[in-house]
Amino acid sequence: MKHRYSAAALARHALTGKPWPRAWRAAPPKTDYDVVIIGGGGHGLATAYYLAANHGIKRVAVLERSYIGSGNVGRNTTIVRSNYMMPGNTEFFEHSMKLWEGLSHELNFNVMLSQRGQCVLAHGPSQFDVLARRGNIMRLNGIEAELLERNEVKALLPYLDYSAESRFPIYGGLLQRRAGTARHDAVAWGYARAADDHGVDIIENCEVIGFERDQDRITGVRTTRGTIGAGRTLISVAGHSSQVAAMAGLRLPVESHLLQAFVTEAIKPLVDHVISFGAELFYLSQSDKGGLVFGGHIDGFNTYTQRGQFHKVQNVAECAVAVMPSISRLRLLRHWAGIQDMTPDGSPFMGRTPLANLWLNGGWCYQGFKATPAAGWCMAHTVAHGEEHPLVRHLALDRFRSGNGYDEYAHGNWTYKQ
Amino acid sequence: MLIIPCPHCGARDYTEFRYGGDASRPRPAHGTGTVNEWHDYVFVFDNPKGIHREYWQHVQGCRQWLVVERNTATNELSRAQLAREATRT
Ligand SMILES: Cc1cc2nc3c(=O)[nH]c(=O)nc-3n(C[C@H](O)[C@H](O)[C@H](O)COP(=O)(O)OP(=O)(O)OC[C@H]3O[C@@H](n4cnc5c(N)ncnc54)[C@H](O)[C@@H]3O)c2cc1C
Ligand SMILES: [Zn+2]
Numbered sequence: 001m002k003h004r005y006s007a008a009a010l011a012r013h014a015l016t017g018k019p020w021p022r023a024w025r026a027a028p029p030k031t032d033y034d035v036v037i038i039g040g041g042g043h044g045l046a047t048a049y050y051l052a053a054n055h056g057i058k059r060v061a062v063l064e065r066s067y068i069g070s071g072n073v074g075r076n077t078t079i080v081r082s083n084y085m086m087p088g089n090t091e092f093f094e095h096s097m098k099l100w101e102g103l104s105h106e107l108n109f110n111v112m113l114s115q116r117g118q119c120v121l122a123h124g125p126s127q128f129d130v131l132a133r134r135g136n137i138m139r140l141n142g143i144e145a146e147l148l149e150r151n152e153v154k155a156l157l158p159y160l161d162y163s164a165e166s167r168f169p170i171y172g173g174l175l176q177r178r179a180g181t182a183r184h185d186a187v188a189w190g191y192a193r194a195a196d197d198h199g200v201d202i203i204e205n206c207e208v209i210g211f212e213r214d215q216d217r218i219t220g221v222r223t224t225r226g227t228i229g230a231g232r233t234l235i236s237v238a239g240h241s242s243q244v245a246a247m248a249g250l251r252l253p254v255e256s257h258l259l260q261a262f263v264t265e266a267i268k269p270l271v272d273h274v275i276s277f278g279a280e281l282f283y284l285s286q287s288d289k290g291g292l293v294f295g296g297h298i299d300g301f302n303t304y305t306q307r308g309q310f311h312k313v314q315n316v317a318e319c320a321v322a323v324m325p326s327i328s329r330l331r332l333l334r335h336w337a338g339i340q341d342m343t344p345d346g347s348p349f350m351g352r353t354p355l356a357n358l359w360l361n362g363g364w365c366y367q368g369f370k371a372t373p374a375a376g377w378c379m380a381h382t383v384a385h386g387e388e389h390p391l392v393r394h395l396a397l398d399r400f401r402s403g404n405g406y407d408e409y410a411h412g413n414w415t416y417k418q
Numbered sequence: 419m420l421i422i423p424c425p426h427c428g429a430r431d432y433t434e435f436r437y438g439g440d441a442s443r444p445r446p447a448h449g450t451g452t453v454n455e456w457h458d459y460v461f462v463f464d465n466p467k468g469i470h471r472e473y474w475q476h477v478q479g480c481r482q483w484l485v486v487e488r489n490t491a492t493n494e495l496s497r498a499q500l501a502r503e504a505t506r507t
Contacts, residue, residue, distance in 0.1 A: 251464065252462065253462050256467075301437040305491065305493050307493070309419070309432070344460075400460075413463075
């Protein structure tokens with residue numbers, strides 16, 4: 001690494017007062033690359049990094065239509081965990097969790113991984129049984145999980161509502177101690193800097209507006225900064241997969257939906273875990289600055305506006321007060337939104353498309369941030385070898401055609417049809 | 419705020435409605451169509467960034483199904499008709 005970050009470097013810069021060098025070059029586009037990655041979010045940048053670091057493919061460009069960190073990688077609620085239950089997901093997300101655990105060292109950038117533990121609540125015996133099953137499957141896969149009775153949850157998270165009036169009484173929970181949060185911007189910046197260090201060109205303000213093709217082969221991309229030739233091309237644009245795929249004449253099993261996040265005014269340290277409510281899709285954690293961070297469900301109709309509806313603010317606030325009445329007087333400071341792909345089974349697509357040389361990493365919704373390291377790792381392998389990495393074979397684009405929808409959480413785009 | 423102009427009840431907040439998805443694609447008739455046609459009908463979406471014809475049901479009002487035209491880039495509504503009177507285009 002040209003300019004390693006270290007305690008010594010910090011002291012040197014403090015003493016000399018010299019400005020820090022740019023974390024990555026402002027690379028002008030070259031005429032062609034071995035691999036062009038469309039989308040400079042966490043996934044695109046991680047893919048570029050692992051292409052260079054794991055596979056020696058360094059003539060790589062990441063094309064970002066805006067600035068690095070402007071997409072969902074900088075908008076999410078930063079939760080990372082690997083408590084998934086279905087064959088395929090369990091291994092994939094655990095691979096991601098292991099990469100998270102070494103990421104700050106790997107990238108020489110502090111991604112501020114905080115393994116504070118995540119607890120999913122059960123509000124009744126049947127839900128408790130489901131969590132027990134999930135925990136058992138995790139443990140059979142070598143992933144630690146602890147099933148907690150009500151009194152154990154109460155000892156761990158004493159600030160939740162255990163009163164007789166509780167609308168959703170807490171019956172138990174499933175705890176993954178290695179889960180937690182990571183600093184989302186640092187993940188984007190860290191991968192960008194490390195990829196750049198390997199020679200990857202990170203090209204911001206460069207929107208892809210079309211494809212160059214030779215019959216069924218994609219040979220390059222047209223952008224707002226000119227045409228760029230590409231040996232292989234990867235679409236990695238989060239909530240805009242349909243838009244970019246349509247430029248290549250493809251229609252996807254994807255709708256674009258809006259997900260909001262919320263933060264309250266800062267309070268003293270109180271919530272030292274990530275807590276998932278069991279009665280509705282709602283979770284909360286406390287940021288290092290002291291604000292409580294809330295997440296909920298998508299707004300419920302497809303949109304690209306990045307402006308959340310008030311109805312969801314109310315819904316999320318109700319959930320927060322239901323599980324933790326003591327915060328009812330806190331004020332929400334901000335809420336914001338990101339556009340994410342929603343697929344019919346709530347699972348992403350990673351792998352080939354019907355067009356030669358065109359690869360897709362899309363369909364990511366709620367689970368996409370925690371997936372960032374493994375998604376980059378597996379997509380890099382997939383693009384480098386021209387063959388899907390074993391950990392993502394369950395995520396094929398044509399899975400509905402063969403009756404292999406992969407539904408871990410019933411989170412699909414048609415929640416509105418239930 | 420998304421306000422839907424119901425032909426029966428007037429301008430109402432969208433929370434009174436239930437969303438029903440894309441209204442531009444006709445459902446293949448029962449007993450017809452190939453697996454591929456059904457696959458595309460059920461699973462594949464145009465997902466436009468722009469005008470989208472879509473169903474909304476006024477569950478907390480007249481309970482009628484509407485077809486609404488909405489710009490998905492701005493959430494602007496340009497048209498709302500009763501679904502049974504809407505022509506498929
Ligand atoms: C509010 C919210 C909360 C979330 N919370 C969590 C969470 O707690 N845990 C979790 O695991 N996941 C969470 N997610 C999901 C996660 O953030 C996303 O799934 C993930 O970030 C998507 O991958 P990405 O980082 O590559 O996306 P992005 O950062 O969105 O990157 C895609 C990039 O593609 C660019 N792009 C689009 N079109 C073009 C084009 N034509 N040309 C060039 N560039 C283009 C965009 O500008 C964007 O920068 C959350 C999402 C949201 C919105
Ligand atoms: Zn009405």
